Amino acid sequence: MASIRPMPGQVQSIARAAAILRLLASSSGRLGIGEIARSLDLPKGTAHGIVRTLQDVGFVEQDKTSGKYQLGAALLHLGTSYLDVNELRSRSINWADPLAARSGEAVRIGTLLDGKVLVVHHVFRPDDTLQTLDVGSLLPPHATALGKVLLAYDVGAANSVMQGEPEPYTRRTLVTARTLTRALTEIRDNGWGAEIEEMTLGEAGIAAPIRGYGGLVVGAIGLSGPVDRVCDGHGHPRPTLVAYVRDAARAVSRDLGAARW
Amino acid sequence: MASIRPMPGQVQSIARAAAILRLLASSSGRLGIGEIARSLDLPKGTAHGIVRTLQDVGFVEQDKTSGKYQLGAALLHLGTSYLDVNELRSRSINWADPLAARSGEAVRIGTLLDGKVLVVHHVFRPDDTLQTLDVGSLLPPHATALGKVLLAYDVGAANSVMQGEPEPYTRRTLVTARTLTRALTEIRDNGWGAEIEEMTLGEAGIAAPIRGYGGLVVGAIGLSGPVDRVCDGHGHPRPTLVAYVRDAARAVSRDLGAARW
DNA sequence: AACCCCGGTCGACAATGTCGAACACTGTCG
DNA sequence: CGACAGTGTTCGACATTGTCGACCGGGGTT
Structure with missing residues (x-):
């Protein structure tokens, strides 16, 4: 990976997934796969695979009509769970x-x-x-x-x-x-x-x-x-x-x- | 993986990471690497790699004294960002x-x-x-x-x-x-x-x-x-x-x- | 001191995810 | 109306990637 960190092991698919979530959070509103891939400099296919998985686990949701993606409901519960702890x-x-x-x-x-x-x-x-x-x-x-x-x-x-x-x-x-x-x-x-x-x-x-x-x-x-x-x-x-x-x-x-x- | 494969492609490292987050959210309180690995039936090393990455992105935090893990602050902001959208x-x-x-x-x-x-x-x-x-x-x-x-x-x-x-x-x-x-x-x-x-x-x-x-x-x-x-x-x-x-x-x-x- | 637990590390293997081209579809432009 | 420029999505070959299990170093407890 071309990333700057030769850290002792980083699961980059997870790091990328986190980057996508942060991106979705920062840019309020829905984003398309293309925009995501472009912003993070990822191949479209790769970005899609990650986003699909995030969608399966409920971290992102897809607007059926526009096809664009946004943050998912599961994150809300995780966030408030953090508050409890x-x-x-x-x-x-x-x-x-x-x-x-x-x-x-x-x-x-x-x-x-x-x-x-x-x-x-x-x-x-x-x-x-x-x-x-x-x-x-x-x-x-x-x-x-x-x-x-x-x-x-x-x-x-x-x-x-x-x-x-x-x-x-x-x-x-x-x-x-x-x-x-x-x-x-x-x-x-x-x-x-x-x-x-x-x-x-x-x-x-x-x-x-x-x-x-x-x-x-x-x-x-x-x-x-x-x-x-x-x-x-x-x-x-x-x-x-x-x-x-x-x-x-x-x-x-x-x-x-x-x-x- | 142990799960069935009806879906076209699932990034299982991300799926596993999500499972870990859900696990941390459900079991209120801190969890050790061993407990996590055991609960999700993962090798200790694998679980550690995922958790380390989640920690790097701020999704989990580690209690320095006990070494145990808990949800991280970044999730709180993601959760409320979801509310905004x-x-x-x-x-x-x-x-x-x-x-x-x-x-x-x-x-x-x-x-x-x-x-x-x-x-x-x-x-x-x-x-x-x-x-x-x-x-x-x-x-x-x-x-x-x-x-x-x-x-x-x-x-x-x-x-x-x-x-x-x-x-x-x-x-x-x-x-x-x-x-x-x-x-x-x-x-x-x-x-x-x-x-x-x-x-x-x-x-x-x-x-x-x-x-x-x-x-x-x-x-x-x-x-x-x-x-x-x-x-x-x-x-x-x-x-x-x-x-x-x-x-x-x-x-x-x-x-x-x-x-x- | 032996033991058993913990979290953390390392390296070899191959299963894994990545990648880019191709697909199906939509709306728009000329 | 055909071509185009978008979109999200699929697929398969490749090798990069993450996984795995043994090993390390400490703290407790026995």
């Missing part, structure tokens, strides 16, 4: 609700997946309504409080993010390597991080790292809401909210077995 | 909320996956609190209103369910082939179905089929709640609620392109 999530739940209640804001718990922030738990803002559950969503790491905290403790991910031109969502989004690195070191010094209108105007967030068994950062917990509620008059995150978030992060870390936190 | 879900959302509001009960939309009911959408009971979101869960088909409706229009699935000793959850659960077939024909005659304390005591549900493009049943929508609210004094589902459910099902079917409904 995920220790970060299960330990967080008990602490996320109180944090949302005390702060009055929406709370999310995320972990790093492939350089982006995967939301594994989400508690709605207590009073409000009409919020969309974004468990399972991928958030940009450089423009969210959760993401920046996670990057601060994962140099590899931080580097690869800075390699690839972070997208500017607002004027305040950190896009240069210099500003990002400075923000990350500041987060490491403080033990928490914030984001103010870097993702969407009028919104701000506060997050703190969650540590697992060996003291390693395995996730982050944070809240987000309107700037005027999250920040004080000086444009800084309200200290009380910061304390709430840090307390919650510490509590989850303790539950996960992180010794000295 | 799923037409049944996207069309249902607009009608599920009103149904929940009018009826005052929780609403769920499900489809058949591998003989069970996969929940693709879930609207909480309006007033109440403390409900767990079970999007992505698998419900027993023979003991839920959604399930029985789906079985009524899928003879294949109905047969395989009756083959395999349905589990009795309460005394009223339908477990024999005779009672089940009679219930299914009744559902077909009426165009809707109900379930009263067949899954959990004190709970009842009403459901109606959702039809897709060719008039084929592609899912079901239903509500569930306490018996005394869902049923009238005679122990029958309240006609008004039934009408609500049927109207919602018709509306979704129309959105999906089912002509004469």
